[in-house]
Amino acid sequence: MLQSTEASSRSVGIELRDIVKRFGSVAAVDGVSLDVRPGEFLALLGPSGSGKTTILMAIAGFEYPDAGSILVGGEDVTWVPPNKRNLGMVFQKYTLFPHMSVLENIAFPLKMRGVGRAEREDRARAALATVRLDAYGDRKPSQLSGGQQQRVAIARAIVYKPRVLLMDEPLSALDKNLREEMQIETKHLQREIGVTVVFVTHDQTEALTMADRVAVLDQGKLQQVGSPQDLYETPRTPFVAGFIGETNFCAGTVRDAGASGGPVTVVLDGGALVAATAVDPVAAGGRVRLAVRPERLAVVAADGAALTARVNEAIYAGNATTLILEGPNGLPFRVRLPAGSQHAAPALGDQVGLRWSAEDARAFGDAP
Ligand SMILES: Nc1ncnc2c1ncn2[C@@H]1O[C@H](COP(=O)(O)OP(=O)(O)O)[C@@H](O)[C@H]1O
Ligand SMILES: [Mg+2]
Structure with a gap:
């Protein structure tokens, strides 16, 4: 043995x-x-x-x-x-x-x-x-x-x-x-x-x-x-963000930058002002690409939300429902709603707000 x-x-x-x-x-x-x-x-x-x-x-x-x-x-x-x-x-x-x-x-x-x-x-x-x-x-x-x-x-x-x-x-x-x-x-x-x-x-x-x-x-x-x-x-x-698990990518321009690893605010292409965490050193005015996991996106009321999107598809998979949404400039988003969450999935065609915490959006300094 x-x-x-x-x-x-x-x-x-x-x-x-x-x-x-x-x-x-x-x-x-x-x-x-x-x-x-x-x-x-x-x-x-x-x-x-x-x-x-x-x-x-x-x-x-x-x-x-x-x-x-x-x-x-x-x-x-x-x-x-x-x-x-x-x-x-x-x-x-x-x-x-x-x-x-x-x-x-x-x-x-x-x-x-x-x-x-x-x-x-x-x-x-x-x-x-x-x-x-x-x-x-x-x-x-x-x-x-x-x-x-x-x-x-x-x-x-x-x-x-x-x-x-x-x-x-x-x-x-x-x-x-x-x-x-x-x-x-x-x-x-x-x-x-x-x-x-x-x-x-x-x-x-x-x-x-x-x-x-x-x-x-x-x-x-x-x-x-x-x-x-x-x-x-x-x-x-x-590459790692995209290869391991699922990720929403969206590009934007830095408005306020802190240190690498710190919080930044970003104006997405299409106009929404969102929070993120810098992975690479970024400066105000610099271009960044944000990566956010589908399960870290929250669906909120469209009223007063910085980022809004239309629900185009809801895919039921037993343990979760995946929403496919279209944001500003046709930007696609996927949101994962775990089964048993208290909020009902929005209806197809609904305009909803999308929100995430700064630490759940990673800002990479490589956007075109
Ligand atoms: N003996 C070989 N002769 C020529 N090209 C090779 C040879 N072995 C690998 N390559 C090339 O090297 C790269 C890496 O191959 P490989 O190590 O087999 O990748 P993986 O195992 O990740 O699929 C590929 O572009 C492949 O075509
Ligand atoms: Mg191989």
Whole structure:
């Protein structure tokens, strides 16, 4: 059995220092620096083509960076070949050997490392128990479901007690229910054995569900690293605000500015005067883009409201109703009303007021 104390005392951190990787004229990874803490579950999150797999391949040693260095457990492994790094890998396709039994599949990396037959079998059985497939050792991979095969792939990746487990979209081939189940299960397993995990996904819900911290990438650049709550509550770039959860964006001009991180007042294009919190340094007269979450918008009476909008659509989804509204200059807004709120949803065509607290509107200094 893999003992958690043993594994966690062995778990190591990873440091990426200013990694650059180009393919021709494309900078797949463009100056990424990142610390993964020992025993941490870190998700690399970003849209397709943002450089996630390239970063993982550089950590694994299958790609060498053009610039920068990679440390695992404090040791510079930038030029160390993959088989000398002692890292486990799980990919989207389970890549189990079809002609081998489940147990033989799991024991295979030990065989490659010259471990004797009896010990191989013991350790493979222990790994199989860790992923709760004790009874399936003699089956062929084709006799298992997709989720079971993925668990075997994980067992095979942890059987030699790697210092780090690297996972590249390992659940994306599974259907929704199984996938959600495996998200929780994989997270529990990681806690149990205490191994450091870097998990690549393009699915924000998956990243928020599984990870201690999430590193958000766009076009090869690191946008922000933080806990799921940090990213949702205090996005540092418009990209993060838009990529994690839902956000209303609207542009305007600063009227009164304080310090960065402080309150500002903004005249939205269309004339409404609203309050916000500056993320970037902004000055009076400067252009800003505001980001406000749909659940942080309050619907109030139109009379006396600075910002008014017309209700164009109400989408009922059981636990909440989403209103789609049209503000000044056709500016779209989405408002989320939780089920059971005391106020009835306004009727279609109603003109209503919209209000938010200054701390719920983040002002970015990048508006056109
Ligand atoms: N071997 C390669 N040859 C050429 N271009 C590549 C190669 N691998 C990745 N790229 C390019 O690098 C960028 C990042 O790719 P990748 O790391 O696979 O992104 P992600 O995993 O986030 O989808 C993309 O533009 C991709 O086309
Ligand atoms: Mg990828």
